[in-house]
Amino acid sequence: MLRSATRKIGSVYDRALAPLGINIAQYSLLRSVERLQPVSLTELARTAELDRSTIGRNVRVLERLGLVALERGEDDHREAAVNLTARGAETLDVAGPLWEDCQRSIETQLGPVRVTALQEILRVI
Amino acid sequence: MLRSATRKIGSVYDRALAPLGINIAQYSLLRSVERLQPVSLTELARTAELDRSTIGRNVRVLERLGLVALERGEDDHREAAVNLTARGAETLDVAGPLWEDCQRSIETQLGPVRVTALQEILRVI
DNA sequence: CTCCAACACGGGTATATACACCTTCCATGG
DNA sequence: CCATGGAAGGTGTATATACCCGTGTTGGAG
Numbered sequence: 073m074l075r076s077a078t079r080k081i082g083s084v085y086d087r088a089l090a091p092l093g094i095n096i097a098q099y100s101l102l103r104s105v106e107r108l109q110p111v112s113l114t115e116l117a118r119t120a121e122l123d124r125s126t127i128g129r130n131v132r133v134l135e136r137l138g139l140v141a142l143e144r145g146e147d148d149h150r151e152a153a154v155n156l157t158a159r160g161a162e163t164l165d166v167a168g169p170l171w172e173d174c175q176r177s178i179e180t181q182l183g184p185v186r187v188t189a190l191q192e193i194l195r196v197i
Numbered sequence: 198m199l200r201s202a203t204r205k206i207g208s209v210y211d212r213a214l215a216p217l218g219i220n221i222a223q224y225s226l227l228r229s230v231e232r233l234q235p236v237s238l239t240e241l242a243r244t245a246e247l248d249r250s251t252i253g254r255n256v257r258v259l260e261r262l263g264l265v266a267l268e269r270g271e272d273d274h275r276e277a278a279v280n281l282t283a284r285g286a287e288t289l290d291v292a293g294p295l296w297e298d299c300q301r302s303i304e305t306q307l308g309p310v311r312v313t314a315l316q317e318i319l320r321v322i
Numbered sequence: 323c324t325c326c327a328a329c330a331c332g333g334g335t336a337t338a339t340a341c342a343c344c345t346t347c348c349a350t351g352g
Numbered sequence: 353c354c355a356t357g358g359a360a361g362g363t364g365t366a367t368a369t370a371c372c373c374g375t376g377t378t379g380g381a382g
Contacts, residue, residue, distance in 0.1 A: 073319045074202075074203050074206060074207075074315075074319065075203055075207060075221070075222070075225070076245070076246055077199075077318075077319050077322040078199050078200055078203040079246070079247075079339080080246065080322060081199060081322065082199075082200060083340090086340095095367080095368090096200070097200070097367080097368060097369095098367090100200075112330075112331095113330075113331070114329085114330060114331085120201070121201055121204070121205065122204075122368090122369075122370090123369065123370050123371075124330080124331075125331085125332080125333085125369085125370075125371080125372095126368065126369050126370065128331065128332070128333095129332095129367085129368080129369085130367080130368070130369090133366090133367070133368095145330090148329090148330080148377075148378070149330095149376090149377060149378085150329070150330040150331065150376070150377050150378075151329095151330065151331085151377095152330080152331075181321075182318065182321060182322075186314070186317065186318050186321065189311070189314035189315075189317075189318065190199075190314075190315075190318055192311065192314075193202075193307065193311050193314065193315050193318075194198045194199065194202050196306075196307060196311065197202040197205060197206065197307075204369080208370090211370095220337080220338090222337080222338060222339095223337090237360075237361095238360075238361065239359080239360060239361085247338090247339075247340090248339065248340050248341075249360080249361075249362095250339085250340075250341080250342095250361085250362075250363080251338065251339050251340065253361065253362070253363095254337085254338080254339085254362095255337080255338070255339090258336090258337070258338095270360090273347080273348070273359090273360080274346085274347065274348085274360095275346065275347050275348075275359070275360040275361065276359095276360060276361085277360080277361075
Protein backbone atom coordinates (compact mmCIF):
# COMPACT_ATOMS: atom_id res chain seq x y z
CA MET A 73 0.00 0.00 0.00
CA LEU A 74 2.85 2.37 0.73
CA ARG A 75 4.29 1.71 -2.70
CA SER A 76 0.94 2.19 -4.36
CA ALA A 77 0.31 5.46 -2.51
CA THR A 78 3.74 6.72 -3.46
CA ARG A 79 3.10 5.89 -7.10
CA LYS A 80 -0.18 7.73 -7.02
CA ILE A 81 1.20 10.83 -5.38
CA GLY A 82 4.21 10.72 -7.65
CA SER A 83 1.99 10.72 -10.70
CA VAL A 84 0.30 13.89 -9.47
CA TYR A 85 3.67 15.64 -9.36
CA ASP A 86 4.61 14.10 -12.69
CA ARG A 87 1.53 15.55 -14.33
CA ALA A 88 2.21 18.96 -12.77
CA LEU A 89 5.79 18.94 -14.04
CA ALA A 90 4.96 17.46 -17.44
CA PRO A 91 4.77 20.87 -19.18
CA LEU A 92 8.44 21.29 -18.31
CA GLY A 93 9.33 17.89 -19.72
CA ILE A 94 10.64 16.56 -16.40
CA ASN A 95 9.30 14.14 -13.82
CA ILE A 96 9.43 14.00 -10.04
CA ALA A 97 12.69 12.05 -9.87
CA GLN A 98 14.39 14.47 -12.23
CA TYR A 99 13.08 17.45 -10.29
CA SER A 100 14.42 16.00 -7.06
CA LEU A 101 17.80 15.30 -8.55
CA LEU A 102 17.96 18.74 -10.13
CA ARG A 103 17.29 20.32 -6.73
CA SER A 104 20.08 18.26 -5.21
CA VAL A 105 22.47 19.42 -7.91
CA GLU A 106 21.40 23.02 -7.32
CA ARG A 107 22.03 22.70 -3.61
CA LEU A 108 25.39 20.92 -3.83
CA GLN A 109 26.96 22.03 -7.08
CA PRO A 110 29.62 21.40 -8.13
CA VAL A 111 29.00 17.88 -6.94
CA SER A 112 30.30 14.39 -7.66
CA LEU A 113 28.07 11.48 -8.56
CA THR A 114 29.07 9.69 -5.40
CA GLU A 115 28.02 12.60 -3.25
CA LEU A 116 24.71 12.91 -5.08
CA ALA A 117 24.12 9.22 -4.54
CA ARG A 118 24.90 9.50 -0.84
CA THR A 119 22.57 12.47 -0.47
CA ALA A 120 19.69 10.92 -2.35
CA GLU A 121 20.35 7.49 -0.84
CA LEU A 122 20.38 6.00 -4.29
CA ASP A 123 22.81 3.64 -5.93
CA ARG A 124 25.75 5.39 -7.59
CA SER A 125 24.99 3.78 -10.90
CA THR A 126 21.39 4.97 -10.70
CA ILE A 127 22.56 8.52 -10.15
CA GLY A 128 25.00 8.22 -13.01
CA ARG A 129 22.28 7.22 -15.43
CA ASN A 130 19.77 9.75 -14.15
CA VAL A 131 22.30 12.55 -14.40
CA ARG A 132 23.01 11.52 -17.96
CA VAL A 133 19.33 12.00 -18.77
CA LEU A 134 19.41 15.50 -17.28
CA GLU A 135 22.53 16.19 -19.30
CA ARG A 136 20.83 15.11 -22.50
CA LEU A 137 17.97 17.45 -21.60
CA GLY A 138 20.52 20.25 -21.28
CA LEU A 139 19.69 20.88 -17.62
CA VAL A 140 23.05 19.96 -16.09
CA ALA A 141 26.62 19.89 -17.31
CA LEU A 142 29.23 17.27 -16.43
CA GLU A 143 32.91 18.00 -16.17
CA ARG A 144 35.87 16.15 -14.74
CA GLY A 145 36.97 17.09 -11.24
CA GLU A 146 39.94 19.48 -11.28
CA ASP A 147 41.91 17.78 -8.54
CA ASP A 148 40.60 14.26 -8.64
CA HIS A 149 40.30 13.12 -12.23
CA ARG A 150 38.10 10.24 -11.21
CA GLU A 151 35.36 12.54 -9.99
CA ALA A 152 32.62 14.11 -12.06
CA ALA A 153 31.68 17.71 -11.33
CA VAL A 154 27.97 18.21 -11.98
CA ASN A 155 26.60 21.73 -12.31
CA LEU A 156 23.27 23.25 -13.30
CA THR A 157 23.15 24.90 -16.69
CA ALA A 158 21.33 28.20 -17.17
CA ARG A 159 18.49 26.19 -18.63
CA GLY A 160 18.49 23.93 -15.58
CA ALA A 161 18.23 26.91 -13.27
CA GLU A 162 15.37 28.37 -15.30
CA THR A 163 13.59 25.04 -15.23
CA LEU A 164 13.83 24.96 -11.46
CA ASP A 165 12.52 28.53 -11.26
CA VAL A 166 9.44 27.57 -13.21
CA ALA A 167 9.04 24.18 -11.57
CA GLY A 168 9.19 25.50 -8.01
CA PRO A 169 5.73 27.11 -7.98
CA LEU A 170 4.20 24.18 -9.83
CA TRP A 171 5.65 21.86 -7.24
CA GLU A 172 4.40 23.94 -4.36
CA ASP A 173 0.90 24.17 -5.81
CA CYS A 174 0.92 20.42 -6.05
CA GLN A 175 2.15 20.04 -2.51
CA ARG A 176 -0.51 22.40 -1.18
CA SER A 177 -3.22 20.62 -3.10
CA ILE A 178 -2.22 17.26 -1.69
CA GLU A 179 -1.91 18.65 1.82
CA THR A 180 -5.39 20.11 1.52
CA GLN A 181 -6.75 16.74 0.52
CA LEU A 182 -5.00 15.04 3.41
CA GLY A 183 -5.84 17.60 6.04
CA PRO A 184 -3.45 19.25 8.49
CA VAL A 185 -3.49 16.50 11.09
CA ARG A 186 -2.43 13.81 8.65
CA VAL A 187 0.14 16.09 7.05
CA THR A 188 1.84 16.65 10.37
CA ALA A 189 1.70 12.95 11.14
CA LEU A 190 3.15 12.05 7.77
CA GLN A 191 6.01 14.52 8.12
CA GLU A 192 6.83 13.03 11.48
CA ILE A 193 6.76 9.51 10.09
CA LEU A 194 9.01 10.42 7.17
CA ARG A 195 11.46 12.04 9.52
CA VAL A 196 11.75 8.83 11.51
CA ILE A 197 12.14 6.47 8.55
CA MET B 198 11.00 12.20 0.83
CA LEU B 199 8.01 9.91 0.45
CA ARG B 200 9.66 8.24 -2.50
CA SER B 201 12.90 7.85 -0.62
CA ALA B 202 11.16 6.39 2.43
CA THR B 203 9.26 3.96 0.24
CA ARG B 204 12.48 2.85 -1.42
CA LYS B 205 14.10 2.27 1.93
CA ILE B 206 11.21 0.30 3.36
CA GLY B 207 10.88 -1.61 0.13
CA SER B 208 14.50 -2.66 0.30
CA VAL B 209 13.91 -4.09 3.77
CA TYR B 210 11.17 -6.32 2.39
CA ASP B 211 13.31 -7.12 -0.63
CA ARG B 212 16.12 -8.37 1.57
CA ALA B 213 13.69 -10.43 3.64
CA LEU B 214 12.23 -12.05 0.52
CA ALA B 215 15.57 -12.47 -1.24
CA PRO B 216 16.06 -16.08 -0.07
CA LEU B 217 12.91 -16.91 -2.05
CA GLY B 218 14.20 -15.18 -5.15
CA ILE B 219 11.36 -12.67 -5.27
CA ASN B 220 11.03 -9.00 -4.44
CA ILE B 221 8.31 -6.91 -2.88
CA ALA B 222 6.55 -6.10 -6.15
CA GLN B 223 6.48 -9.74 -7.13
CA TYR B 224 5.20 -10.75 -3.72
CA SER B 225 2.41 -8.21 -3.97
CA LEU B 226 1.43 -9.32 -7.42
CA LEU B 227 1.55 -12.98 -6.38
CA ARG B 228 -0.82 -12.24 -3.51
CA SER B 229 -3.22 -10.52 -5.90
CA VAL B 230 -3.16 -13.52 -8.18
CA GLU B 231 -3.81 -15.79 -5.21
CA ARG B 232 -6.78 -13.72 -4.15
CA LEU B 233 -8.37 -13.30 -7.58
CA GLN B 234 -7.38 -16.38 -9.56
CA PRO B 235 -8.22 -17.12 -12.27
CA VAL B 236 -7.74 -13.49 -13.18
CA SER B 237 -7.18 -11.43 -16.32
CA LEU B 238 -4.33 -8.98 -16.73
CA THR B 239 -6.77 -6.11 -16.97
CA GLU B 240 -8.35 -7.01 -13.66
CA LEU B 241 -4.96 -7.39 -12.00
CA ALA B 242 -3.99 -3.99 -13.33
CA ARG B 243 -7.20 -2.44 -12.04
CA THR B 244 -6.71 -3.99 -8.61
CA ALA B 245 -3.07 -2.99 -8.29
CA GLU B 246 -3.70 0.39 -9.92
CA LEU B 247 -0.87 -0.27 -12.32
CA ASP B 248 -0.68 0.08 -16.07
CA ARG B 249 -1.88 -3.00 -17.97
CA SER B 250 1.39 -3.27 -19.81
CA THR B 251 3.28 -3.17 -16.52
CA ILE B 252 1.20 -6.02 -15.18
CA GLY B 253 1.70 -7.94 -18.39
CA ARG B 254 5.47 -7.76 -18.09
CA ASN B 255 5.54 -8.42 -14.36
CA VAL B 256 3.32 -11.47 -14.77
CA ARG B 257 5.67 -12.73 -17.45
CA VAL B 258 8.52 -12.59 -14.95
CA LEU B 259 6.50 -14.61 -12.43
CA GLU B 260 5.70 -17.06 -15.19
CA ARG B 261 9.37 -17.48 -16.02
CA LEU B 262 10.00 -18.10 -12.32
CA GLY B 263 7.38 -20.85 -12.48
CA LEU B 264 5.16 -19.17 -9.89
CA VAL B 265 2.11 -18.51 -12.04
CA ALA B 266 0.65 -20.06 -15.17
CA LEU B 267 -1.01 -18.17 -18.01
CA GLU B 268 -3.80 -19.62 -20.08
CA ARG B 269 -6.27 -18.18 -22.52
CA GLY B 270 -9.74 -17.37 -21.21
CA GLU B 271 -12.23 -20.08 -22.04
CA ASP B 272 -15.02 -17.80 -23.20
CA ASP B 273 -13.20 -14.67 -24.23
CA HIS B 274 -10.10 -15.61 -26.18
CA ARG B 275 -8.62 -12.15 -25.72
CA GLU B 276 -8.40 -12.59 -21.98
CA ALA B 277 -5.55 -14.20 -20.12
CA ALA B 278 -6.35 -16.44 -17.16
CA VAL B 279 -3.59 -16.20 -14.60
CA ASN B 280 -3.35 -18.84 -11.88
CA LEU B 281 -0.85 -19.71 -9.15
CA THR B 282 1.21 -22.82 -9.74
CA ALA B 283 1.89 -25.24 -6.90
CA ARG B 284 5.30 -23.65 -6.63
CA GLY B 285 3.71 -20.19 -6.46
CA ALA B 286 1.46 -21.29 -3.62
CA GLU B 287 4.41 -22.79 -1.74
CA THR B 288 6.39 -19.63 -2.23
CA LEU B 289 3.58 -17.60 -0.72
CA ASP B 290 3.37 -20.00 2.21
CA VAL B 291 7.03 -19.49 2.98
CA ALA B 292 7.00 -15.78 2.19
CA GLY B 293 4.03 -14.95 4.41
CA PRO B 294 5.86 -15.35 7.74
CA LEU B 295 8.95 -13.56 6.41
CA TRP B 296 6.74 -10.70 5.30
CA GLU B 297 4.99 -10.50 8.63
CA ASP B 298 8.25 -10.55 10.58
CA CYS B 299 9.39 -7.67 8.44
CA GLN B 300 6.15 -5.80 8.99
CA ARG B 301 6.36 -6.28 12.74
CA SER B 302 9.96 -5.17 12.82
CA ILE B 303 9.17 -1.98 10.94
CA GLU B 304 6.13 -1.29 13.08
CA THR B 305 8.23 -1.71 16.18
CA GLN B 306 10.72 0.80 14.88
CA LEU B 307 7.95 3.26 14.05
CA GLY B 308 5.97 2.85 17.23
CA PRO B 309 2.25 2.19 17.54
CA VAL B 310 1.14 5.80 17.28
CA ARG B 311 2.87 6.39 13.97
CA VAL B 312 1.74 3.02 12.65
CA THR B 313 -1.88 3.90 13.27
CA ALA B 314 -1.38 7.32 11.74
CA LEU B 315 0.31 5.86 8.67
CA GLN B 316 -2.45 3.32 8.14
CA GLU B 317 -5.00 6.09 8.29
CA ILE B 318 -3.05 8.19 5.79
CA LEU B 319 -2.69 5.32 3.36
CA ARG B 320 -6.38 4.62 3.59
CA VAL B 321 -7.15 8.18 2.55
CA ILE B 322 -4.69 8.40 -0.35
C1' DC C 323 59.87 5.98 -5.45
C1' DT C 324 56.87 1.97 -6.06
C1' DC C 325 53.07 -0.66 -5.54
C1' DC C 326 48.65 -1.68 -3.90
C1' DA C 327 44.30 -0.94 -1.54
C1' DA C 328 40.55 2.05 -1.84
C1' DC C 329 37.77 4.97 -4.44
C1' DA C 330 35.04 7.00 -8.59
C1' DC C 331 32.86 5.91 -12.69
C1' DG C 332 31.01 3.23 -16.49
C1' DG C 333 28.68 -0.63 -18.51
C1' DG C 334 26.01 -5.03 -18.40
C1' DT C 335 21.89 -7.01 -16.88
C1' DA C 336 17.43 -7.32 -14.78
C1' DT C 337 13.14 -5.62 -12.91
C1' DA C 338 9.41 -1.99 -12.27
C1' DT C 339 6.80 1.36 -14.33
C1' DA C 340 4.28 4.32 -17.81
C1' DC C 341 2.65 5.89 -22.31
C1' DA C 342 1.61 5.35 -27.14
C1' DC C 343 0.41 2.46 -30.70
C1' DC C 344 -0.91 -2.00 -32.96
C1' DT C 345 -3.43 -6.41 -33.45
C1' DT C 346 -6.92 -9.43 -32.40
C1' DC C 347 -11.31 -10.59 -30.79
C1' DC C 348 -16.02 -9.85 -29.21
C1' DA C 349 -20.58 -7.92 -29.19
C1' DT C 350 -24.02 -5.16 -31.03
C1' DG C 351 -26.67 -2.06 -34.23
C1' DG C 352 -28.43 -1.99 -38.64
C1' DC D 353 -25.24 -11.47 -41.19
C1' DC D 354 -21.80 -8.12 -41.28
C1' DA D 355 -19.36 -3.86 -40.16
C1' DT D 356 -17.58 -1.39 -36.61
C1' DG D 357 -16.49 0.32 -32.01
C1' DG D 358 -14.55 -0.96 -27.97
C1' DA D 359 -12.10 -4.25 -25.01
C1' DA D 360 -7.82 -7.30 -23.96
C1' DG D 361 -3.25 -8.00 -24.84
C1' DG D 362 1.32 -7.23 -26.84
C1' DT D 363 5.27 -4.38 -28.28
C1' DG D 364 8.32 -0.33 -28.67
C1' DT D 365 10.46 3.10 -26.13
C1' DA D 366 11.99 5.60 -22.17
C1' DT D 367 13.05 6.33 -17.38
C1' DA D 368 14.07 4.74 -12.48
C1' DT D 369 16.36 1.61 -9.78
C1' DA D 370 19.71 -1.95 -8.03
C1' DC D 371 23.58 -5.24 -8.16
C1' DC D 372 27.83 -6.84 -10.04
C1' DC D 373 32.08 -6.27 -12.22
C1' DG D 374 35.69 -3.90 -14.90
C1' DT D 375 38.81 0.19 -15.59
C1' DG D 376 41.31 3.93 -14.34
C1' DT D 377 42.98 7.19 -10.61
C1' DT D 378 44.66 8.47 -6.07
C1' DG D 379 47.04 8.39 -2.09
C1' DG D 380 49.47 6.23 1.35
C1' DA D 381 52.41 2.15 3.21
C1' DG D 382 56.76 0.39 2.82
